Amino acid sequence: MPPRKQNLSEDDMSTIKDLLEQQQAKYEDLLQRQQSIFQSFIESVMTSTNNRFDNLVREVQELKSSLQFSQHEVDTLKTKLNEANSEITNLKATIDDQAKNPKSLQMPDMEKKMDYLENQSRRNNVVIDGIEDDVKETWADTEVKVRNILTKKLQLDSKTIEIERAHRNGPFRNDSPRPRQVVVKLLRFKDKQMILNRARSNLKNTNIYINEDFSDQVRKRRAELVPKMREARQRGEFAIISYDRLVIRKKTNQEMS
Structure with missing residues (x-):
């Protein structure tokens, strides 16, 4: 014979309902806490990732600036080297031409070029x-x-x-x-x-x-210009020696004050 069905009383139904509601509340609380923990973890990961990304961007910018500065220095050195090589090439060509035709040798021009190269090396x-x-x-x-x-x-x-x-x-x-x-x-x-x-x-x-x-020749020329520079300054004029030339002009109001 099949078992007889038992009818649950209202108190039993109420008890079961309370137990189910308590169980549901526990699950909802657990789910909420897990969701809060997961959200905090995601925020922490995002913050850390953003900080690392910002640092990486700064490092890349600094590296880029450094490379640009270095490239500028390299370009400047290349320009100077090209200028020096050009002068040397021209000087060699002049020497070869004059070696082939000694009568056309012009020592003053050679001395000027040699003096120019020496002063460039002292720049x-x-x-x-x-x-x-x-x-x-x-x-x-x-x-x-x-x-x-x-x-x-x-x-x-x-x-x-x-x-x-x-x-x-x-x-x-x-x-x-x-x-x-x-x-x-x-x-x-x-x-x-x-x-x-x-x-x-x-x-x-x-x-x-x-x-x-400066080269010896330029220093000698500058020494010769010193007396004239002093005379101009005694007259109240502005006077300086720039390279191997004397620059004289009237003083501005600011220079006179």
């Missing part, structure tokens, strides 16, 4: 007078002294200035009244201009002088 140089000298001084010691001048006297960040070489002119002499000059060969022309501009104002009333580096 990024500065000459410093007044730095304490030492008989045992090495090139490394000289560079350290130069960088101290740039930092302490000229208030420049010497770490950003690239020096190819810094050396003394001539052998050390105990009987010399002044220390040997220091020739500083810089990598960049703009560093040379910055040093010269800062020297005009920061080295006043000191025993240190910083000037451009």
Whole structure:
């Protein structure tokens, strides 16, 4: 015989309903907590990813800027190298032509070209007078002294200035009244201009002088122009020596004040 069906009372039905509602509430609470945890995890991952992406973008931009700056430096060096090669090629051609026809040899023109090339090779140089000298001084010691001048006297960040070489002119002499000059060969022309501009104002009333580096012929010509420059300044005029030429003009109101 099949089992007899039992009729559930209203209390039993109410109890079962309460149990089902409690179970449903637990599932809904668990589901909500899992959803909250998953949402927090997703937000954390997104934040971390965004930060990493922003950092990557910044690094790429910095790398791009660095590469652009380096490319500019390379292009500048290539231009200078091409100019020097062009001058050398022209000079070789001139020498070959004159070797074939000695009667056409023009020494003044040759001397001018050689002097021009020498001054081009000194284009990024500065000459410093007044730095304490030492008989045992090495090139490394000289560079350290130069960088101290740039930092302490000229208030420049010497770490950003690239020096190819810094050396003394001539052998050390105990009987010399002044220390040997220091020739500083810089990598960049703009560093040379910055040093010269800062020297005009920061080295006043000191025993240190910083000037451009020229060939012997240009230095001789500049020395010949110094008396005329002084005469013009005594007359109240503005006068400077630019390369191997004397520039004289009337002073502006700002220069007179």
